[in-house]
Amino acid sequence: MSFFKKLKEKITKQTDTVTEKFKDGLSKTRDSFVGAMNDLVKNYRSVDEEFFEELEELLISADVGVVTVMELIDELKDVARTRNIKSSEELQPVISEKLAELLQKSEEDGKVNVQESGMTVILFVGVNGVGKTTTIGKLANKFKQEGKSVLLAAGDTFRAGAIEQLEAWGERVGVDVIKQQSGSDPAAVMFDAVQAAKSRGVDVLLCDTAGRLQNKVNLMNELEKVKRVIEREVPGAPHEVLLVLDATTGQNAMNQAKTFGKATDVSGIVLTKLDGTAKGGIVLAIRHELDIPVKFVGLGEKVDDLQEFDAEQFVYGLFSEVLEEAETE
């Protein structure tokens, strides 16, 4: 059985765990999935230079990044040579498995480090406009639905309207927001929030921060300070530092992961705006080079549009365009 056939079955089986929404998004391509794949394989019956070139282009167009793509292609060429794979049909599963493996090395990868007892503190970092505040709103909702008590910290004291935006989410989801005035020291806000969270005994504290470009040294220092305050006030915290990445971002995402990683020890990635046409392939390169796993993906603007990351579905997404093209041909 081909990998994609297996993948299809796996996705169909997952119906209970995957929300209706996600299925809807994928159903169009999924229905004709196997057929389309067959067409593609027919187009490239043999594994030759042309096939690899096509594959290279496909991965580059998904923003995987030239260096990672070249390495992957080289590895695949090696595999093809050593296992004497001549047909693209045989190589197909190797490709997808390799990509999925790279993204999800173990089951634990996608899990969020939630404390069994005591408070869990999650810090959100990232450049401007990636969707930090929105992600926090969605995640607050998720935790609340799981029966946890949640508190939000309005650490973006810089951007106009940021505090109000988080408050609007707080109202919508039904959780409190700890805030100070716009323009105040974000570290002070964090201190307040941690104290409030402690005295109220909440389960989860979600900390928003202002978006900042990673090459602004002063702003990165500020972020380090915010993290230090949390570390000092809650031993072992923050339990997760999530870097929010916009799926439309290209190779600069690697710089973001590197610099934010250095400043705040990023433990995971939230890949937002995957409901567009962008593929967010750069997370492959980030995993490959920096070993930071993806934990969540954002699939839309609704409150329940945040999903746990599924490597197989992600890889499937990388190839979806080829499938559609093959379908129309």
Next chain:
Amino acid sequence: MAFEGLAERLQSTLSKIKGKGKVTEADVKTMMREVRLALLEADVNFKVVKDFIASVKERAVGQEVLKSLTPGQQVIKVVNEELTKLMGGEQSKIAVAKKPPTVVMMVGLQGAGKTTTTGKLANHLRKSYNRKPLLVAADIYRPAAIKQLETLGSQLDMPVFSLGDQVSPVEIAKQAIEKAKEEHHDYVLVDTAGRLHIDESLMGELQQIKEAVNPDEILLVVDAMTGQDAVNVAESFNEQLDITGVVLTKLDGDTRGGAALSVKAVTNTPVKFAGMGEKLDALEPFHPDRMASRILGMGDVLTLIEKAQTTVDEEKARELEKKMRTADITFDDFLEQLAQVRNMGPLDELLGMMPGANKMKGLKNVQVDEKQIGHIEAIVRSMTKAEKENPTILNASRRKRIAKGSGTSIQEVNRLIKQFDEMKKMMKQMSGMTAKGKKKGKFKFPFM
């Protein structure tokens, strides 16, 4: 792996070719491969790259490069020229309607920076053209988006038109125009909600707004960090709305900004502005030619030169030059020069514009800490007049006093004095060089 400038890439390719005496067509092919990689690493869309390489190759294989004595340089020149051509040579300005108000519509994906850009553009229109813009809050979807624009409006002391988030954006835009006419605003800037280019109903809403207010300018706001998808986004926004221009945001980051090229190639509309920072005055006219160099990793020399020209006092510079030649420089001059450099903008920004600065040993990934410079200033200011003019009298006790006075440590004071001495020595060498004519070798500028 970090991106290496195209110049460096070609250099290493050429070093392999060297010794052959002549560059062959195959060599050009190798070089083109490097150009392709450089562009892809800079996020230029792969289809755009393909077309681009084809046109460059044609020129390169022709007489121009093969017969040149410096084929590497020649390739870079051709690439740079073609890129600039593709980027659009001329800088283009914002539209002005024959009959005011001029209506500008801001569109784009979520998080591209539409609202912030709307505020910046309003500020730019008032500052540079003495216009009186009306800001229109038509993003009724994102929580607190209206509040964001209102806050920007109050920071700028400019009126913001809003009907809350229960009225349709089409209606808001229509009424805003009426209001602008009544109150004699000459520009109306409509901030729309971010949306996906594949969201049919929301894209339809933009078309309705367009029909209702007949804008003179539709600006697509694009995040400079956008990857390969920039093409899809720009293509569909353009198809459905016929955009008239592009604003590239977050260009103050460390992205190469290849998206600019992709967007230009598929929409054939000019990039009109670039967002260069978080402050409201950080919107600059876009220079296509400079973007070409940035994409190639060659640094933005022109901007640097321009900045230097506008901020450095010429007379003072000449005086300093004279002093430098005689190595007669004092701590006062040092402070002066520091201030002049600082006037040009944040140091790391300046370094970023210097070609090759990111590859220089010691300067690689240098993070210029503005605070550090503050320390240096404090140290110099804690010196007496005599000490500044004659640093040789700085003995241990004086150094201790200076450290205390400036709130730094003796180590820091020592380091500065040592650096200052070295600088003087270096200047002596330089002046020696000019005196004896052009003596080769020995001394090299750090950036040569």
